[in-house]
Structures are given as structure tokens and as C-alpha cells.
Amino acid sequence: MTGVHEHIAEAVKAPDVVAVPPDMVCLRFETMKLYSALGAVRRLLDTGAVRPGDTLVDSSSGIYAHALALACHRYGLHCHIVGSTTVDKTLRVQLEILGATVEQVRPSDDLRLDQNLRVARVQEILRDNPGYHWMRQYHDDIHYLGYAEVAERLGREVPDRPLHLVGPVGTGASTGAVAQYLREAGRDVRLTGIQPFGSVTFGAEHVPDPDMIIAGIGSAIEFRNVRHRLYDAVHWVCFEHAVSAAVALLRDTGIFAGLSSGAAYLAALWERERHTERTHVFIAPDMGHRYVDAAFDRHPKAEDLDRLAPKEIADPGELALPWSAMDLAAARTAAHPHLQEALR
Structure with a gap:
């Protein structure tokens, strides 16, 4: 039967492409992975x-x-x-x-x-x-393959102008894969990755976040399938800011998504003011249900996102809670021992 999925996995995998004012797009997944x-x-x-x-x-x-x-x-x-x-x-x-x-x-x-x-x-x-x-989800490049379909859909549905993709780094086979496939198709893509403090992936292991429960977007162990060279910028977002942003995302747009989605929304709003020539697309990789008790229940204390801004850094040694952002162009020519090899 035309249009009938063979299995529920095929039905729920596709993202909803949602316009988010002002001038942004959300790729909202039920289960991105x-x-x-x-x-x-x-x-x-x-x-x-x-x-x-x-x-x-x-x-x-x-x-x-x-x-x-x-x-x-x-x-x-x-x-x-x-x-x-x-x-x-x-x-x-x-x-x-x-x-x-x-x-x-x-x-x-x-x-x-x-x-x-x-x-x-x-x-x-x-x-x-x-x-x-x-399966080695943290290490095997085989996990890149499925995201070619996401890139094809994004390339088809989002206006043909330069893109800025913002989303959690995670195992590397998500935002990195989508950006790579889009670039291979000829699209101009700037890629910003979201990390928690304490993650070794981009050198933040020396700055722990005691409240962090968004382990899926970063790691205290090396993820060998992260292709650092694909990323143009990184934002490290603390737990409290991620909570405030996830609450704001739900309040502003009706999108009920997880903490990494909130962090991506926060970073995309900030980046949008600095790269006005691009269409900004942020990824919401999962729903918010498992964060209700630990995060969304705190909504009365959520901060106004307009009052939040990152510390702009040139080296991971300058990282500081609650929110730091780094343009990696400068980092690729710097001498930071953890990043020099990975960012080439």
C-alpha cells in the first residue's frame, strides 16, 4: 500500500521541519538516532x-x-x-x-x-x-550512513541559501554527518556543535558541571567517530542554561524537546545575530518526556534567554561556566595540545 510504512521505526524516524521565529528552522525528531x-x-x-x-x-x-x-x-x-x-x-x-x-x-x-x-x-x-x-556507536563511522537521508531532506525543504546547522555533537554521527552530506551536495554549511562542560571531545574535561545530566551530547571518554574538522564553532552550555532554553523553546514555539535541544536553541539564537546571511537550523534530537522531573519541573525558575550570553573564548583553557563559545578557525592555528591534532 502506497504511503504505508513497513515498521514503526520508519514512521517515527523522520523529523518535523518547523519554522521558528525569528527566521529559524527546527529539525524536531522523536528519536534522531x-x-x-x-x-x-x-x-x-x-x-x-x-x-x-x-x-x-x-x-x-x-x-x-x-x-x-x-x-x-x-x-x-x-x-x-x-x-x-x-x-x-x-x-x-x-x-x-x-x-x-x-x-x-x-x-x-x-x-x-x-x-x-x-x-x-x-x-x-x-x-x-x-x-x-x-555496535560501537561512539567509535564506528558506520553510524554516519543513515544521516544522508536527513541531509537530503533538509537540502530539499530549506531555502537554497547558506545554512547554519546547530546541534549536539554527541557521538559525531549526527550533526557532523548531516553537515558533511550537505557539503558534499554543494551546500554552504556552517556547523556549530553543542557540548556539555566536562566533555573531553573539544577539550572541556577540566571544567565539570555538577548538575549535568545531558551526557548524550558529550563524553568523559574519547569518541573516535567525531570528525572535529567538520565543526566551525562549539558552544558549551551548562545544565541550568539548557533547562531555561528548553523551557523557552516549549513556551515560545510549542516544541517539547530535551535539554540538548534547548541548548541548541539557545546557541542558534545567539549565532543568528552574528551570521544574518544564513538560514539557521537547529536540531532537536529527542522529546522532553524523560526530563520532566529533573528539568521541566523547574520552569518557574527558568531564566530569560535575552539576559544570557556566552563567554567568547579563543582556547579551551579559557572555558568557564555557565556558557562559553569558541570559533574554531582561530583554534585550528593555535597551539592547544588537545585540539591541535584533532582540528586540522
């Missing part, structure tokens, strides 16, 4: 690296877990998730009903400890089950 998981699983099946009935395993703070479970359900594979404490009951129950097995590492307020524990547990599982396939 479905593109990552579906694209990777299809390639693994096509190449014979995995076969129906095999078990795929990975670590996740939540969004990828849901995406991988749906992809496995779609293609007849088993799924095992090692989750962080941010995998709440609502998500865990969905994963289990979809057929995934789920285990969570012990609670920790330390991002590095949480992620190291999850990776160590995955490695234990692989030693005990050598037939399992580790």
Missing part, C-alpha cells in the same frame, strides 16, 4: 557482518538504546543494552517489551565513571559472548 541505528544495521546485514537472529550490544544513555532496540525489532535481531542511570523506567519498560535485554550500571554522579563502567561492562559481555556484535 534511529537514522544512525537503522543505517548501521542495514549495512551490517547487507555485508553479512551480522545475520537475523544475532545479538547486537552497546552502551547508551537512552536515545540510542531506544533506536537500536527498534532497529533490531525491525530486522529480526536481538538487542542487549548497557544503560546509564538516565535510562528511566518508561524507557526501560519499552526496551524490554521490544525484546531487548537491559542492564544498568550502578548510579554515579561522575560522568567519566558512569561511561567507563558501561564500556567495561560491554567488554565483559563480549568476552563471555564472542558471537555478539558490538
